Amino acid sequence: MEVALVTVGDELLAGDTENTNATWLARQLTERGATVARMLTIPDDRALIARWVGDFADSFDAVVVTGGLGDTPDDVTIEAVADAFDRDLEVQPEVRDRVAEKARRYREENPEYYETHDFDLDLDETAALPAGARPIQTEESFNPGCVVENVYVFPGFPGELKVMFDAVADEFGGDAVSASVATSTPEGALRHVLDGVRDRFEVAVGSYPARRGQPGRVKVTGTDPEEVDRAIEWVDEQVADPE
Structure with missing residues (x-):
């Protein structure tokens, strides 16, 4: 099984954040017998992400993308992956329900945050995934990851990434x-x-x-x-x- 890794983030290219995710993912995949054939770090550029994800999806057995999931303007990875497969974004009701429940619990557990911050979450925007995607949701992550054909999309926060990868780790393997x-x-x-x-x-x-x-x-x-x-x-x- 040949896998390409794509890590997304301006902060990685600027050296503001160490790219530990790439090293950790490469080790996890190699230990499972897969071969990491490419490793690429690119900025938060929707067109560029879409181009490379599409190229790698055609060339390798699987593509792992990490980073750029969230609700800020520079978090464009989900949209870019949808573009790579020429798909629209859609809101799956069960995904939205889980996001809403997590937001409700967070509000109850952190009332002081909402008293001092203007926090208006758009549930539809947060829950939107490429049409037909298989969602990956964990207790550690607010924003869902997903699988689109042979592309796996994970968050950039290391703790969230590791838990989400573990949820689908058995899908990676090989003879190496x-x-x-x-x-x-x-x-x-x-x-x-x-x-x-x-x-x-x-x-x-x-x-x-x-x-x-x-x-x-x-x-x-x-x-x-x-x-x-x-x-x-x-x-x-x-x-x-x-x-």
């Missing part, structure tokens, strides 16, 4: 497996190992330099566990540190 070998060999001296493992085995290979007191490592990935085992054994022999 990985193994790593730790080594103190400098990355620049590993070329013969990287070239050699590619020539000998049907696997992908990458090297990662030492950092924060941890050794470097060579990572091997493939769809045949036995082939990965053979490749990692060969790599281990090549990079083993002398006694």
